Amino acid sequence: MDFGLSQDQQMLRDAVARCLADTCPLDHVRECAERDNPLSDKVLRAVQDLGIPGMLVPEEHGGLGMTLLDAAIVAEQLAYAVAPVPFLASHVLAPIALSEAGSEEQKAQWLPKIASGEARIAVAISETIEARDGAVVSSADGRLNGTALFCLDFEGADAYIVADAGGRLHLAAADAFRLETIPLTTIDRTRSVGELRFGGTEAELLADDNGTTTARLRDAGRVILAADSLGAGQAMIEKAVDYSGQREQFGRLIGSFQAVKHMCAEMAARHEPCRSLVWYAAHAFGAMPEDVSLVACHAKSHTGEVHRFVARTSTEVHGGMGFTDLIGLHYWFKRIGFDRQVLGGPETVRAEAAALQGWIKAA
Amino acid sequence: MDLDYGPEYDAFRKQVRDFIEAHGHLAPPYAARAARPSSKAVQWQKLLIEQGYTARTIPAEYGGYGAEPDILKSRIISEEFSRAGVPGGLANQGISMLVPTLLELGTEEQKHRWIEPTLKGEVVWCQGYSEPGAGSDLASVKTSARVENGEFVINGQKIWTSTAKQADMIFCLVRTEPDASKHDGISYLIFSMDTPGIEVRPLKTMTGDAEFNETFFTDVRVPLDQIVGRRGQGWLVANATLGHERGMLGDPDALENRLQALIALMQDEPIGQDRAIDNPVLRDRLVALQAEVSAMKCNGMRNLSNNLKGEPGGMAKLIVKLQSCEIAHQISALAIDAMGEMGTLYHRSPRERDGGAWQWNYMFQLGLIIGGGTAQIQKNIIAERGLEMPREPKLAKISDAAKATADMPRHKQGSA
Numbered sequence: 001m002d003f004g005l006s007q008d009q010q011m012l013r014d015a016v017a018r019c020l021a022d023t024c025p026l027d028h029v030r031e032c033a034e035r036d037n038p039l040s041d042k043v044l045r046a047v048q049d050l051g052i053p054g055m056l057v058p059e060e061h062g063g064l065g066m067t068l069l070d071a072a073i074v075a076e077q078l079a080y081a082v083a084p085v086p087f088l089a090s091h092v093l094a095p096i097a098l099s100e101a102g103s104e105e106q107k108a109q110w111l112p113k114i115a116s117g118e119a120r121i122a123v124a125i126s127e128t129i130e131a132r133d134g135a136v137v138s139s140a141d142g143r144l145n146g147t148a149l150f151c152l153d154f155e156g157a158d159a160y161i162v163a164d165a166g167g168r169l170h171l172a173a174a175d176a177f178r179l180e181t182i183p184l185t186t187i188d189r190t191r192s193v194g195e196l197r198f199g200g201t202e203a204e205l206l207a208d209d210n211g212t213t214t215a216r217l218r219d220a221g222r223v224i225l226a227a228d229s230l231g232a233g234q235a236m237i238e239k240a241v242d243y244s245g246q247r248e249q250f251g252r253l254i255g256s257f258q259a260v261k262h263m264c265a266e267m268a269a270r271h272e273p274c275r276s277l278v279w280y281a282a283h284a285f286g287a288m289p290e291d292v293s294l295v296a297c298h299a300k301s302h303t304g305e306v307h308r309f310v311a312r313t314s315t316e317v318h319g320g321m322g323f324t325d326l327i328g329l330h331y332w333f334k335r336i337g338f339d340r341q342v343l344g345g346p347e348t349v350r351a352e353a354a355a356l357q358g359w360i361k362a363a
Numbered sequence: 364m365d366l367d368y369g370p371e372y373d374a375f376r377k378q379v380r381d382f383i384e385a386h387g388h389l390a391p392p393y394a395a396r397a398a399r400p401s402s403k404a405v406q407w408q409k410l411l412i413e414q415g416y417t418a419r420t421i422p423a424e425y426g427g428y429g430a431e432p433d434i435l436k437s438r439i440i441s442e443e444f445s446r447a448g449v450p451g452g453l454a455n456q457g458i459s460m461l462v463p464t465l466l467e468l469g470t471e472e473q474k475h476r477w478i479e480p481t482l483k484g485e486v487v488w489c490q491g492y493s494e495p496g497a498g499s500d501l502a503s504v505k506t507s508a509r510v511e512n513g514e515f516v517i518n519g520q521k522i523w524t525s526t527a528k529q530a531d532m533i534f535c536l537v538r539t540e541p542d543a544s545k546h547d548g549i550s551y552l553i554f555s556m557d558t559p560g561i562e563v564r565p566l567k568t569m570t571g572d573a574e575f576n577e578t579f580f581t582d583v584r585v586p587l588d589q590i591v592g593r594r595g596q597g598w599l600v601a602n603a604t605l606g607h608e609r610g611m612l613g614d615p616d617a618l619e620n621r622l623q624a625l626i627a628l629m630q631d632e633p634i635g636q637d638r639a640i641d642n643p644v645l646r647d648r649l650v651a652l653q654a655e656v657s658a659m660k661c662n663g664m665r666n667l668s669n670n671l672k673g674e675p676g677g678m679a680k681l682i683v684k685l686q687s688c689e690i691a692h693q694i695s696a697l698a699i700d701a702m703g704e705m706g707t708l709y710h711r712s713p714r715e716r717d718g719g720a721w722q723w724n725y726m727f728q729l730g731l732i733i734g735g736g737t738a739q740i741q742k743n744i745i746a747e748r749g750l751e752m753p754r755e756p757k758l759a760k761i762s763d764a765a766k767a768t769a770d771m772p773r774h775k776q777g778s779a
Contacts, residue, residue: 001372001435001671002365003664069364241750256753258743264750265742269682276661276679277654283364298654305651350650351643359640359649 003276005073013073019046020081026328032084033189033331039155040084044117047085054115056095061111063095068220072227072282079231079339082331084190088224089123089153089161090114093217097123097161097169100216101207106171110159121171122157124148124196125221128167128214129344129352137198139164142205144172144198150342152221154183154194162196162203167211172196172203188338190331219292221343222300223281229303229339230271230278232332236307236314237267239329243318254317263313270306277302297353304340304349311336366664372435379443382414387449398526400453400484408453408484416440417452418482421462426479434670445616455526457481457488461534461553468592468600477532477553489556491521491535491578492601499740501536502546502598506580508537510587515539515552517560517583523734527563527576530556540595549597554585570726571710615656615663618687621694621724622656625649628716629701639701648697655690659683681749685741688732695725 005013023046032038047053055071057063071092078087091114098110098121113119126149127135137146148162162170172179180197207213241264244255254260281299284292311333315322322329344352354360368376391404400408411417412428419437421427430436444451452458462481465474480486497504506519517537527533533556540548556563560583565573592600629649632639640646665679698721699706708715709722732738746752 001368001668003661003668004364006364237750241752245753252756253753256755258739258755261746261752262739262742264752265685265745268678268745268750269685269742272678272682273655273658273662273686276665277658279364280661280664283366287364287366295657297650298657301651302654302658346651347647350647350654353650353653354646359646361637361641 003279005069005279009070009073012070013077015050016047016052016074016077017080019050020077020083022046024081024083026082026331029082029084029190029331030328037155037192038084038189039086039192043083044085047083047087048117051115052087053091053117053120054095056092056099057111057115058099061099061107061115063111063115067282068092068223068285069279069282072223072278075224075227076231076234076278079228079332079335080235082190082232082235082335086120086122086153086156086192088191088221088228089151090120090157092224093123093125093152093221094121094161096220097206097213097217101169101209101213106204106206119158120153120156121159121161122151122153122194123161123217123221124151125161125163125169125214125217126150126343127165128163128211129218130348137162137164139166139168139170139203139205142202144170144201144203146198148196148198150184151181151194151196152342153192154181155192160196161206162198163214163217167214168205168209169207169213169217170203171206172198172201176201176203178202186338187334190335191338215293218343219296220285222296222349223278223285223292225339225342226274226278226281226296226299226303229307229336230274232335232339233267233271233274233303233307233310236310236329236332236336237264237271239332240264240267240314240317243321247319260317263317267310267313271310274299274303274306294353294356297349297356300344301346301349301353304346307336308340368435368439372439375436376439376443379416379440380447382416383443383447383449386410387447390449393450398455398529399487404453405484407450408482411452412482416444418458421466421478421482425466425474426482434667438667441614441616445620448620453482453484455487456490457486457532460490461488464534464551464591464600464603467603473553473591486532487526487530488532488534489524489527489530489576489578491524491533493523494520495522499737501601502549504536504538504549506535506537507541508539508550508552508585510539513587515585515587515589517552517580517585519580521578521580522566522575524563524576524578525574527556527578528565532556533578534591536597536601539597543595546598547595549601550594551591551597551600552585553589553591554583558583558585560584568726568730570723572723574727574730614687615660618656618659618690618694621691622653624717625652625694625698625701628698628721632701632705632716634703642701645697645701648700652690652694652697655693659686659690662686678745678749681745684736685738685745688728688738692725692728692732695721695728699725 024043028040032040051064052074054063055066059065075087095111095114098107110119127137132149135147135149137144137148144162151160158174160172162172164170178199179201182195184193184195186193244260245253247254277299281295284295315329315333318329321327390407391401415428415430418427419430420432423429458481462478465478492501494504494506506517506521508515508517532553534553536549537552538548539550560581562579564577566575566577567573629640630638634642662679666676669676702716705714705716709719747754
């Protein structure tokens with residue numbers, strides 16, 4: 001029995017942390033955020049050198065065949081550094097969809113290129129959770145119609161994996177005919193999303209399994225967003241503690257005031273159990289697939305709540321400085337805001353958790 | 364990450380499970396677990412010690428089972444009794460606090476004399492720590508013990524002495540060295556509650572019960588050898604015991620049991636043609652609490668693992684008491700809300716649910732948030748030990764600052 005990270009996993013965590021500390025200082029994040037396309041080629045190359053794009057690609061397709069817990073460890077570090085690079089869809093969900101549901105041909109076509117960093121696939125499954133603005137994608141005869149609103153890791157993708165209203169997954173090339181793509185701008189400049197409008201767009205079927213693979217993507221996506229939230233929350237707590245250990249008012253370090261101390265203690269007390277919950281959920285994805293949906297819901301909704309509190313409280317501890325752009329605390333604040341909303345906010349995810357346990361009466 | 368306990372432990376788990384199945388009917392009901400254990404509870408305790416399901420690692424020469432410490436086996440025992448809804452061994456202040464203290468710091472004679480009867484439920488203890496003027500600041504105890512004719516003579520008052528009425532013995536913090544500094548003047552004494560000069564007055568709380576007492580000492584005479592540790596070392600001795608108490612208040616199995624009871628209640632409790640769990644707002648709160656409990660269970664597994672590897676507990680351990688008490692309180696609060704008006708029923712009213720247990724818990728758990736280190740003290744510990752934040756400036760500096768402020772000319776009200 002060992003509930004925790006293995007030595008290899010601790011080394012992975014430290015290696016990613018070091019790499020990002022070198023390549024992704026806050027000044028670089030800020031510089032990227034001010035561009036039209038905020039993604040960082042420099043950080044992406046560094047991440048590729050560590051083999052991260054191939055983490056979840058099976059070894060026979062040129063990847064590292066690692067687990068979702070390994071990916072969660074990376075997600076936590078990416079968020080800790082507010083790294084403006086694609087990860088969730090392109091390096092986690094797309095390889096999972098292809099390796100769990102793809103045909104041999106599809107795997108051979110895409111997985112080696114994903115692992116090498118030559119190709120990136122964005123993923124749009126939000127309408128299977130809740131459709132906004134009437135968005136819906138329908139499929140017939142190898143063609144897609146309709147709109148997918150929240151395509152993740154949108155910028156620079158070579159193809160899109162798209163869920164239709166029946167939970168089937170399709171693969172459409174980014175340069176497909178009759179496909180309109182519109183970038184969306186969110187609070188979080190470190191990740192990219194976009195809208196896909198299909199008008200009879202040609203697409204190949206990736207999974208026709210009553211939504212089984214789509215559900216796997218929801219589970220994995222929620223775990224990774226929870227891990228991201230964990231990393232951003234960790235950074236915000238550390239920054240609050242550091243700041244309050246330097247800033248003096250009334251002739252004292254503000255961190256010696258109980259009011260400030262207790263704010264930090266409350267953040268830490270609520271944050272720390274999230275780490276164990278995220279580890280457990282990520283582990284369950286591979287080891288206990290029958291249990292993962294519920295615990296992924298718990299991890300997603302709980303980190304969403306806890307880190308909203310952390311984001312707000314850490315900003316308050318920083319006083320006026322927290323509110324400015326000068327120290328850039330808001331990059332983590334916004335990352336946490338993104339993690340909370342995407343793939344189902346806490347209320348939506350909790351309703352799903354209730355349904356999974358048979359707690360919602362059939363209408 | 365490896366959640367398997369392995370074949371040796373799986374076999375042990377089966378053995379525990381089989382035992383509970385075969386003998387569980389002999390256990391006393393939870394409600395009957397009064398301060399003074401019933402004869403049924405004493406019998407059950409005896410059986411559990413023989414099997415090694417309680418007092419497991421306490422040496423046999425002191426009345427325990429004498430097994431090598433094995434954290435996983437202890438964990439399995441706790442999990443299995445909890446899962447079956449069968450009470451495990453006695454859990455009172457004598458067993459959870461005094462016994463570990465004697466094992467660590469008692470003399471051979473004290474160990475032989477007190478541990479076995481305490482484990483068996485024959486000797487019941489109460490704790491004389493807090494005083495009206497010494498709560499969170501426990502080291503400021505004033506109850507004095509002066510030495511006179513080869514005896515300690517104790518005078519003063521203790522408060523929050525639970526089970527003092529039923530107890531045979533007390534472990535008590537007293538000031539024996541009035542001239543020493545605050546932390547160096549305390550001693551840890553153990554003496555009989557039948558000693559002349561002790562008066563116990565029940566302390567009725569908001570629950571309507573008197574779960575605690577006030578205990579008064581007037582010239583209570585105690586032999587000099589009834590001290591644990593040396594004179595003036597009582598603060599260190601007490602800290603060893605307080606660590607055990609904090610562990611006691613944060614059991615993830617206990618949270619899971621409360622949560623399961625809440626789920627059952629919400630699935631039963633009618634609202635019109637529906638059940639409480641059909642109300643989307645109440646249900647949302649239930650799932651949110653389920654996620655909290657789930658996180659604490661995972662945190663508990665992490666602590667268990669750290670413990671097994673001999674690694675320091677760190678933040679994951681420091682936060683347990685604060686979080687567990689808070690979540691337990693929220694579980695009770697949701698149960699009351701789910702019952703609507705029926706949630707107010709109490710004092711054995713007609714239509715009362717679960718014997719009024721949810722209201723009682725809701726009130727009593729507030730006591731647990733305050734007791735064993737208040738939530739505010741817990742936050743200080745998390746901030747100072749866990750996050751290494753700066754300590755409060757020394758009192759003297761604040762007094763100087765306050766004096767300086769007082770000497771300054773003041774603006775008269777309204778003069779601005």
